[in-house]
Amino acid sequence: MSDGLTVPFALAAGLSGAVDSTNLIIIAGLAEIAAGSIAMGLGGYLAGKTEIDHYNSELKREHEEVELVPQREKEEVKDFFANLGLSEEVQHQAVNEMTKDKDKWVDFMMKYELGLDKPDEKRARKSAFNIGISYIVGGIIPLSPYFFFKDGITGLKISAIITLICLFIFGYFKSRITGVSPVGGGLRVMLIGAIAAACAFTIARLIEGL
């Protein structure tokens, strides 16, 4: 959503510096929103699917290894307990108990040797959908002032005010969830948006002047 706010906002800002008609800004903005939401939403969905394929192929491989080279796999379990700082004796006992149940053993290898958590297909689908929708909602916000003003610069001013406030609010609540300073987080996200828009505006102006 933060990208969805920032990129269309900065693009519209850039175009405001180069063209007079807000019509074109709206066309470019909506094209960008369509492109961004599909690239991120669909891209995220397919990345999730790839992750599931990857997990399943690794799972199959671990099952085979546990059958074919159990001694080497036991060594790997032992290494894990050794790294935790457990004594030789406890390592040994833990390995013996751990490797009794092959399914549990394989789960353990997946999680702690390979660092892979079982991906959730349903959640991946939902998350991709949310990303796509957030990008659209986020993108409509900075673009909306251009619908009401014929002049690009006026649209830009209103868009900047609305978008920077939204970015601050977004950054504020996101930071509160992750447990960092909310005001600092809000200012950070706002600053990125402002810098991106200023750069896009400057670049568009420079090219237009050529």
Place this chain on the structure above:
Amino acid sequence: MSDGLTVPFALAAGLSGAVDSTNLIIIAGLAEIAAGSIAMGLGGYLAGKTEIDHYNSELKREHEEVELVPQREKEEVKDFFANLGLSEEVQHQAVNEMTKDKDKWVDFMMKYELGLDKPDEKRARKSAFNIGISYIVGGIIPLSPYFFFKDGITGLKISAIITLICLFIFGYFKSRITGVSPVGGGLRVMLIGAIAAACAFTIARLIEGL
């Protein structure tokens, strides 16, 4: 990089459907590249910094808890070993050995209770820089044909050919690294780009027709 290829490509495609001058497509494209590279690069960098702050605040909290409520923290270590399927006896021994060294104990809690790996500040900086640069490089590719052709539709045709080939190559090698079918992965990434561009083009055409 995949987003860097896809979004500017689709945006340019959309504008090709609505405007005649490639000049404007180039301005919008470069503004989008500036905005996207800053939003993603700087955004990624600040997200990395936030992650480090979050890690450090959790680390401090775990150190305090180990001092103040060691019994509860020991229970949590024991739960971890119980979940692995170890016997009551081995759980007990493991907890006793594990919690002798307080630093190791806290490291263990960070990693296995909270699932947090120590973030690497240098790597976060480098990765953000790479994301920003990749977005710029990726964006220049689909935009380049518009520099050489005055007609948007001709530019779009060349851009589509170049970009879809690049997306396929990119998807191919990325899939090879993650160990999934390379051709399938290449086609997937290519398809996302094509769908995003087609949608952007259609939307721009529809609005232009209003």
